[in-house]
Amino acid sequence: MECLVQIVMAVNRFAVITLNKHYIFTFNTTMIIFFFLVSTTVFSVVCTQYFFPCCKFILDQDALTMLFINIEGLYSYSNLMLVSYDIVCTTTSTICYAAVFFSIRNSQKSVASNINRSSQDSKFLLQFVLISIFYVLAWVLFETLPFIVPADQPQWYAVIPFLVTLNCSSNVIIYLALNREIQKSVRTSWLASKISAATVSSQVQSRPATTN
Numbered sequence: 001m002e003c004l005v006q007i008v009m010a011v012n013r014f015a016v017i018t019l020n021k022h023y024i025f026t027f028n029t030t031m032i033i034f035f036f037l038v039s040t041t042v043f044s045v046v047c048t049q050y051f052f053p054c055c056k057f058i059l060d061q062d063a064l065t066m067l068f069i070n071i072e073g074l075y076s077y078s079n080l081m082l083v084s085y086d087i088v089c090t091t092t093s094t095i096c097y098a099a100v101f102f103s104i105r106n107s108q109k110s111v112a113s114n115i116n117r118s119s120q121d122s123k124f125l126l127q128f129v130l131i132s133i134f135y136v137l138a139w140v141l142f143e144t145l146p147f148i149v150p151a152d153q154p155q156w157y158a159v160i161p162f163l164v165t166l167n168c169s170s171n172v173i174i175y176l177a178l179n180r181e182i183q184k185s186v187r188t189s190w191l192a193s194k195i196s197a198a199t200v201s202s203q204v205q206s207r208p209a210t211t212n
Contacts, residue, residue, distance in 0.1 A: 001037065001038070001041045002135060002167065002168075003085040003086060003088070003089040003135075003139075004037045004040060004041065004085075004089070005037065006089045006092075006093055006131075006132055006135055007088070007089050007092045007093065008033060008037070009093075009128055009131070009132075010092055010093040010095075010096035010097060010128070010132070011092070011096055012025050013096060013097065013100050013125060013128055014096040014097075014099055014100055017100045017103060017104065017125070018099050018100050018103040044081060044085075047077075047081065048078045048081065052077040052078055052081075053074070053077065054071065054074040054075060054076055054077060054078070055068065055069075055071065055074070055076050055077075055078050055079075056078070057078070065154070065157035065158050065160050065161055066142070066157070066160050066161060066164070067142075067145070067146060067154075067157050067160065068146065070146070079143075082139075082142075083143065086139040086143075089135070090132075090136055090139075093132045097125065097128065097129055097132070100125050101125060104122055104125065123180075130170070131170050134163075134166060134167045134170040135167050135170075137163060137167075138160070138163040138164055138166075138167045141159060141160060141163060142160055145157060145159070145160065
């Protein structure tokens with residue numbers, strides 16, 4: 001699911017910034033896209049757990065991590081499927097973000113009046129690129145650690161669930177750190193709640209006491 005969402009975000013930035021097609025990703029279109037994303041994800045899970053001859057995902061609470069265990073004589077179709085998703089996602093994101101970067105660079109050179117718009121687009125691009133970097137680090141280490149970590153030191157695989165959790169949280173962290181609209185919305189909501197609480201408190205304190 002994360003692979004497919006990364007592709008959608010990259011294509012969205014390419015369509016909006018480079019092609020200037022703001023009408024493509026409407027609410028209805030987005031809902032249809034995510035319907036197919038969820039359907040594809042469910043189909044992939046069914047293939048991994050039931051259709052492929054090897055290998056199922058099994059929860060091991062002792063290891064507290066995620067890794068593929070190579071079984072002699074069996075080819076891991078599950079790992080092939082995940083690697084295919086990861087490569088397609090990384091390639092698509094790289095191409096889209098590179099095109100967006102060059103389009104922003106060209107717009108800054110050609111029209112001086114678009115400086116503010118280009119600056120905003122650059123900040124949005126940076127946010128999505130950082131999200132993609134978190135994702136790439138997660139899947140690359142997932143594939144490379146089995147060739148690096150000794151068989152008698154499985155504790156090093158704990159970095160994988162840490163990166164997966166960080167990847168899932170990176171959207172929130174990056175948006176809160178870099179997106180001014182989100183920051184302004186959070187500050188406004190927090191300030192409104194404080195003002196409302198102070199108003200209620202002053203009304204209660206100023207209410208005259210009643211005597212029996």
